[in-house]
Amino acid sequence: MTTQTAHARTARQRPPRRIMDARWSVLLGIVFVWCLAPFFWLVMTSFKRGDRALNDPDLFQGPFGLDNYIAVLGQGFLLNMRNSLVVATMTTVVCTIIGALAAYAIARLPLKRRVLWLSGVLAASLFPPVSLVPPLYEVWRSIGLLNTWEGLYVSYVSFSLPLTIFILTTFFAAIPSELEEAAKIDGATPLQAFRKVILPLAGPGLFSAAIITFVTSWNEFLLASTFAPRNAEVAQTVPVAIAAFTGAVEFQRPIGTITAASVMVTIPMVILALVLQRRIVSGLTAGAVKG
C-alpha cells in the first residue's frame, strides 16, 4: 500500500522554485521569532530603569539605562561567571577524555558483555539527581570538597559521562574497523591505533559531546546550590547567584538584575555558538569515511 502512494506522489509536480524559496523564508522567520523573541524581551527589559518601566508590558517604555548591569556587577557577578567557566571547562575536559576512552573500549575493544556495560552506564544515570544530594553532601563534607570547584566538576563529570559515552560509542562504532586493522598490520599497537587513527576521525563527535557537556554543566543548578550555595569568591556558579539576586534597590523585584545577568551570561555563549556551530555540526567525518 505504501509503495502505491509513493508512486502516486512521484507523479505529482514539485512546486516551482520561487514558491519553495518563499516557504523557506517564512519558515526561517518563524524559527527566528520563536528562538529570539524571548531573548529580545530579555535584552530590552535588562536596560529598563526603575519599577515603572520594569512593570510596563510595553517593551519600548523607558527610561533606559545601565542601572541593572551596574547592580549586577556590584554583586560580584564576574566572579560567578569565572566559577561557572572553570567548572564547566574542567567538566568538559575531564568528561570528554575519560568518556572517549570508555566509549572506545565499549565500541571497539574485545570486551565481554559490551551491551551490559553500556546499559549499566545508562542505568546509573537514571537515578534522580535530587536523591544523590544528601549522601554526596556527606561524602563531600568529609573530604572537604564543599564550596570548591572540584566538588562541583567531579559530580558533573559523572552526570555527563553517560551521554558522552553513549554518543561516542555510536560514533566509534560507525568508524570502519578496516582502518584500525590496516594500522595494526602496519605495526601500530592498539593504543597507537586509537590515538593516531580513531581519535582524529572522531574529532567532530568529540566536539559535539564536549559542547553538550559544557552547556549541561554551565546550566546545572541543583547540585551547585547545595554544594556551593554562597560566596562568589569561592565556587558559587552563575545559576545559583541569579536565583539569589535582589533588585537594584532593596525590596525591588529582581526582574531587572536577573535579566541583566542573563544577558551578560548569554552574550558570550551566543558568540561561542556562532564560532563553534560549524565545528559542532560540520560534515561528521565518520559519515564521510563510510560513504
Place this chain on the structure above:
Amino acid sequence: MPNDTSTMHGGSARRSPEANSRLRAPARWRGISETALARLFLAPSITVMVLVVVFPILYALVTSLNAYTRRQREGFAGLDNYVEVLSSGVFWQALSFTAVFTVTSVGLEFIIGLGFALIMNRALRGRGIVRATILIPWIIPTVMAGQMWAFMFNITPGSINGLLGLGDFNWLGQSGWAAGTVIIADVWKTAPFAALLLLAGLQTIPSEMYESAKVDGATSIQRFWYITLPLLRPAILVALLFRTVDALRVYDLPEVMTGGAFGTESLSMLVQQYIVETPDPGVGSALSTLTFMLVLAIGVIFVRAIGSHLVFGERSR
C-alpha cells in the same frame, strides 16, 4: 570524500617520525594487549560513576528501608516507607504531573527538534546564523529561562498578556495553565537539544542516497519518509531516551516558575521536599528509589528498542 581519505593517509605518513619516537615509550605501553587496554580505558569512568552515582543509590536503598523520626534512625522499617509513599495522594499527584509534563514536552520537543535539525542540516547561505540562533535557547541556563518565562507570563509586567490581548489572565496562578507555561518554557529551552541529537544522526545519512532517490523522481516528502526517517531511527530513539528520562526527573523549571503550586509539583521536587525540608529521609529515599525504578523501567524499554546492533553495527551479532 576521496580528499578526506587522502589527507588522512598523508597525515599518518607525516606523523611516522613521531610514531617512531612513540615506540621508545615504556615497554608496558608498547605491548599492552587489547583486553588490558579495554579495562584500563573503562576504569576512570567506572570509578567516578561508582563514587558519585552507585554509592548514593545504595545509600538511598538502605535509607529507604529504615524508619526515621526527626532525622534520627529508629530501626528497620521494611517496606513501610514505600507503603506510606504509595498510599499518599501527593505522590500520585506528582506522578500525574510528571507524566503529563514528560509526554507533552518530549512530544513537542521531538517534533520541533526534528524540524530544527532538518533546517540546520540544509545547506544555504547564512547557515551559521541560523544554527547559532536555534542553539540560543539551549545555552541559556535553565534557571534563567524559567525566570524569564515566569516574568513574561506573569501579570506584571504582563508581556505575553499584552501581546495576546488577554488583560490580566493569570497563567501561573491556576491549575492546568500553570503546567502549560512550564511545558512551553521547557519546549522552548530544550527543543534545540533534541535537534542537536537528531542532527548528529542526519549527518551520517550519505547524501548519495538522496541524490539517487532524486534521480528516481522521489519528492522531498517521499525522501523524508522513506530515507530520512528510517535511517534516523537510532538517533530518534536516542534523543527520545535522553529527553524522556530527563523530563521524568524535571526539577529546576517548575521549581523556579511556580514553586510546585497549582499542580506543578514534579516527582523530583517531592523528593527534594522530603529529603531537605521534611526531615524524613526514609520516606524521601523510598520516593527517590521509586522514581529511579520508574525511570529505569522506561529507560530499559528504550534501550531494548534501540537494540545493540544499531549501536554497534553488525559486529555485536
